[in-house]
Amino acid sequence: MTQKKKLAVFASGSGTNFEAIAAACADGRLDAEVVLMVCDKPGALVIERAQRFGIESFVFSPKSYASKADYEKEIVEMLQARQVDLVCLAGYMRIVSDVLLNAYRGKIINIHPSLLPAFKGAHAVEDAVAYGVKVYGITIHFVDETLDGGKIIAQRAFPYEGNDPAEVHRLGQKIEHEIYVDTIRKLLI
Numbered sequence: 603m604t605q606k607k608k609l610a611v612f613a614s615g616s617g618t619n620f621e622a623i624a625a626a627c628a629d630g631r632l633d634a635e636v637v638l639m640v641c642d643k644p645g646a647l648v649i650e651r652a653q654r655f656g657i658e659s660f661v662f663s664p665k666s667y668a669s670k671a672d673y674e675k676e677i678v679e680m681l682q683a684r685q686v687d688l689v690c691l692a693g694y695m696r697i698v699s700d701v702l703l704n705a706y707r708g709k710i711i712n713i714h715p716s717l718l719p720a721f722k723g724a725h726a727v728e729d730a731v732a733y734g735v736k737v738y739g740i741t742i743h744f745v746d747e748t749l750d751g752g753k754i755i756a757q758r759a760f761p762y763e764g765n766d767p768a769e770v771h772r773l774g775q776k777i778e779h780e781i782y783v784d785t786i787r788k789l790l791i
């Protein structure tokens with residue numbers, strides 16, 4: 603029997619994408635295991651979700667480290683000790699540095715709620731609604747040292763003609779949970 607691939611999921615907030623990935627691992631849709639959840643926001647809802655799935659968490663406060671390199675070194679050690687194959691950023695609202703990239707280049711992916719390269723950043727949906735966009739979308743891409751940059755792996759578009767960001771988030775998240783699991787499955791083959 604081949605060993606299951608090992609995933610780490612990084613998140614800063616609610617963690618619905620984390621949960622979609624963890625659930626797909628638990629019910630066999632993904633032949634993989636989430637071995638670590640990394641969260642930079644003590645108190646974030648994703649921490650409770652990880653507990654429910656019995657998944658180990660590393661929760662840290664960036665403020666309590668002298669630099670990004672310092673906390674990323676600690677994270678890389680944890681990833682290597684657990685032999686992580688793929689790092690999935692799922693609402694992890696930080697740019698990663700060379701420390702993580704050099705250790706896991708080509709093995710870190712991110713999900714973003716726009717059709718990149720349009721609408722990068724933390725307010726992609728709100729910015730797109732303000733712009734009057736009529737076709738929205740979700741992108742999964744390899745991570746590089748730039749904000750929401752890196753080669754695109756998968757995209758899915760959906761039409762929406764209204765002006766309610768909450769509705770775009772709702773429509774988009776349904777798609778995110780499917781496309782993230784599908785993309786991870788393809789990358790792990």
Ligand code: GAR
Pocket residue numbers: 613614615616617618619620692693694695713714715723724726750775778
């Ligand atoms: C997701 O919509 C994801 O696309 C977005 O954060 C949300 C996290 O939701 N990521 C970015 O904006 C990255 N720039 P979740 O915590 O419910 O998974």
